[in-house]
Amino acid sequence: MSGITADDAMAEAPQERQGDSYLTAETGLASWLLTTDHKRVALLYAAALTAFFFIGGAAAVLIRLELFTPASDLVSAEGYNRLFTLHGLVMVWFFLVPAIPNTLGNFLLPLMIGARDLAFPRLNLFSWYLFMGAGLLLLAALLLGGVDTGWTFYTPFSTGYAHSNVLLAALAVVLVGFSSVATGVNMLATVHLLRAPGMGWFRLPLLVWSIYGTALVMVLATPVLAAALLLVVAERAFGLPIFDPRQGGDPLLFQHLFWFYSHPAVYIMILPAFGVVSEIVPCFARRRIFGYTFMVYAILMIALLGFLVWGHHMFVSGQSLYASLVFSFLSFVIAVPSAIKVFNWSFTLYRGQISFQAPMLYALGFIGLFTLGGLTGLVLASVPVNRHVTDTYYVVAHFHFIMVGGAVTALYGGLHFWWPKITGRMPPDGWARFAAVLMFFGFSFTFFPMFVMGFLGMPRRYASYPPEFQVWHVLASAGAVLLAAAYLLPMGYLAWSLVRGRRAGDDPWNATGLEWRTASPPPRDNFRVPPIVEEAAYLYHPRHEGPRHEEQEPHRDQGGGT
Amino acid sequence: MSGDVAAALREPWDSLRRQREAAEFGVWIFLGSEALLFAGLLLAFAVNRTLHPAGFAASGRETDIVFGTVNTLVLLTSSLAMAVGSEAARAGLRRLALRALATVLLLGLTFLVLKGFEWAKDLREQLWPGAGFRLAEPGARLFFGLYWTMTALHALHLAGGLAVVGWLSWQGWRGTRPLGSPAFQVAALYWHLVDVVWILLYPLLYLGGRA
Structure with missing residues (x-):
């Protein structure tokens, strides 16, 4: 009932209702820096993350330039170490981990469950300041000469031998971890306690579920990383022996603690991407998501199993072979829920009424690249093959397929999908489709050759290499140019669309979901009338029929009434 | 009291009951996170204790059990x-609440002061695992590496707790924070966690090797 009133209000008001959107409700710098509006905090995060994406990306460009020739001619071996450490630190903790949860998640989570804001709005802002503080610490570490340990801070090198700013970088990572935990607590409390009337657990959109799973992992894994890095700080700064083998310590203990966080961190990066794709695919296939409940359980299963597979990073560390076999088995097991998700997206497409708008192209690209990344993960999870390809470009290719081909592609897809909601303007679809296709090919040209050269034995983390690998490196470096263009292009046309883009209606994609039942951009309090939910998610067509193929099936509003 | 409720209510909540539920839920999650932080250190302790049982037993006899026990009681x-303070605040018993919170501050400070004396004594007895460390047993250096790290991290948490309780008491005393605010229960939960961590540290650091 109330939903009808909200719809009527929207129908009456023309699109010129910018005066009271969240973007214009208050003005001035302080209204942004002191805001507790989850939508504005999301944009603050987006601005900060864009800056870090440029920094980490610049390092990647330098790496690819250096590797264009076999000799170490652009940077020294020492400088190369600092480059890839910079790239890893920035991209993992200051871009990928917060990328989707803190921007799209922050913006959409309250909207999708029909809430006015996150449960703890001031904590949300506080977590951004923690993030910025950590970011400045990291930048200080980089400006003072960088770090050369790799993003993994392995002992005893990091504690006893590295002559670089390990302490500053480790403290930055500990601090950004607190920001992660604050975000996680906030999201969990929001999903538990702020769902609109009628929004039961199994009516939640899958993006909400995936952020819920991510938040669980963030809250439970991040503190262990903090513990491990604090021990590194204690040993390096105060000489308190913990991992030092000369004093009886066990350096492998660090690896166990580190990967206990850092493997679940992979799922922190990829689970929100699953959520984004699960929103886009049904919308552009005009089809209910296939196997909603299984998708939910798959998310929770991944979040749980993610904690039990860390040892597959340590197959060659000398850990017990029996431990390796168990970790190998569990790593195969965790592929099952991931495969369920891929199959369910494919079945959602089956007999769907598919249109290839830009967000859908990104989502389809995601499915392909993620599948390849996941399958090569199985190759790596088998102990004997792992011995062969450990520390080669095969590993580099594998995790870039997941994190870049997967998470970043989904981020760009989600950005295009929700851009009209965030800004009130449509992205130019022609350019956006071009960028999506370019990203797929640029990515494939960059990273697929790495599988080949890695399998042929090219080790990672070297500035110079035998000349027989040059052809693969040249391919990768050339692909990186395309990929960089595909990443920069949307920044250009999205900025252009802010001024010249076509104005978006409330629901430009004919999508389900409460976020589309309010104005674009939404008002400060998200909904003029608090929504009441009466239907499950993704009702793109009646329950027992497929979508019609002649014309688009008018979907029923999720929060909209009767 | 309805004015009191309105003053304690914050965005985006419609009812104080729901807001309190969320605050307690949030802090329980945070405590789970904190538990895993200390769990990482406790795991490091457990591993090294298994690798060097004799060294850890010998080191456990060197810590000061008097300071440790008194601090546990404190x-x-x-x-x-x-x-008492958090329940009194919830019940609106202003004087009892403020007195109890003042007691918390006093006892927390006592703990830190005693800890400071204990650390000074440890340093005099050359229990810092650097140059001139007194014990020769293998593993003793690791024990004291963890001893200093864990007690320092615990003290840091306690200091944080003191800051929070002090701030809330100040606001409660000035009347700028209504006693119905969920913050008092939240602070209490955090304080109990700091206590629970110490209950784990006490037997590991002071009782091991003394049985």
Whole structure:
């Protein structure tokens, strides 16, 4: 009932209702820096993350330039170490981990469950300041000469031998971890306690579920990383022996603690991407998501199993072979829920009424690249093959397929999908489709050759290499140019669309979901009338029929009434 | 009291009951996170204790059991005072609440002061695992590496708790924070966690090797 009133209000008001959107409700710098509006905090995060994406990306460009020739001619071996450490630190903790949860998640989570804001709005802002503080610490570490340990801070090198700013970088990572935990607590409390009337657990959109799973992992894994890095700080700064083998310590203990966080961190990066794709695919296939409940359980299963597979990073560390076999088995097991998700997206497409708008192209690209990344993960999870390809470009290719081909592609897809909601303007679809296709090919040209050269034995983390690998490196470096263009292009046309883009209606994609039942951009309090939910998610067509193929099936509003 | 409720209510909540539920839920999640932080250190302790049982037993005999035990009592009592304070605040008993919170502050400070004396004594007895470390047993250096790290991290948490309780008491005393605010229960939960961590550290650091 109330939903009808909200719809009527929207129908009456023309699109010129910018005066009271969240973007214009208050003005001035302080209204942004002191805001507790989850939508504005999301944009603050987006601005900060864009800056870090440029920094980490610049390092990647330098790496690819250096590797264009076999000799170490652009940077020294020492400088190369600092480059890839910079790239890893920035991209993992200051871009990928917060990328989707803190921007799209922050913006959409309250909207999708029909809430006015996150449960703890001031904590949300506080977590951004923690993030910025950590970011400045990291930048200080980089400006003072960088770090050369790799993003993994392995002992005893990091504690006893590295002559670089390990302490500053480790403290930055500990601090950004607190920001992660604050975000996680906030999201969990929001999903538990702020769902609109009628929004039961199994009516939640899958993006909400995936952020819920991510938040669980963030809250439970991040503190262990903090513990491990604090021990590194204690040993390096105060000489308190913990991992030092000369004093009886066990350096492998660090690896166990580190990967206990850092493997679940992979799922922190990829689970929100699953959520984004699960929103886009049904919308552009005009089809209910296939196997909603299984998708939910798959998310929770991944979040749980993610904690039990860390040892597959340590197959060659000398850990017990029996431990390796168990970790190998569990790593195969965790592929099952991931495969369920891929199959369910494919079945959602089956007999769907598919249109290839830009967000859908990104989502389809995601499915392909993620599948390849996941399958090569199985190759790596088998102990004997792992011995062969450990520390080669095969590993580099594998995790870039997941994190870049997967998470970043989904981020760009989600950005295009929700851009009209965030800004009130449509992205130019022609350019956006071009960028999506370019990203797929640029990515494939960059990273697929790495599988080949890695399998042929090219080790990672070297500035110079035998000349027989040059052809693969040249391919990768050339692909990186395309990929960089595909990443920069949307920044250009999205900025252009802010001024010249076509104005978006409330629901430009004919999508389900409460976020589309309010104005674009939404008002400060998200909904003029608090929504009441009466239907499950993704009702793109009646329950027992497929979508019609002649014309688009008018979907029923999720929060909209009767 | 309805004005009191309105003053304690914050965005985006419609009812104080729901807001309190969320605050307690949030802090429980945070405590789970904190538990895993200390769990990482406790795991490091457990691993090294298994690798060097004799060294850890010998080191456990070197820590100062008097300071440790007195501090345990001080901290447990402070938790009692904290429980009284938070429940009194919820019930609107202003004087009792403020007195109990003042007791918490006093006992927390006592703990830190005693800890400071204990650390000074440890340093005099050359229990810092650097140059001139007194013990020769293998593993003793690791024990004291963890001893200093864990007690320092615990003290840091306690200091944080003191800051929070001090701030809330100040606001409660000035009347700028209504006693119905969920913050008092939240602070109490955190304080109890700091207490629980110490209850784990006490037997590991002070009783091992003394049985």
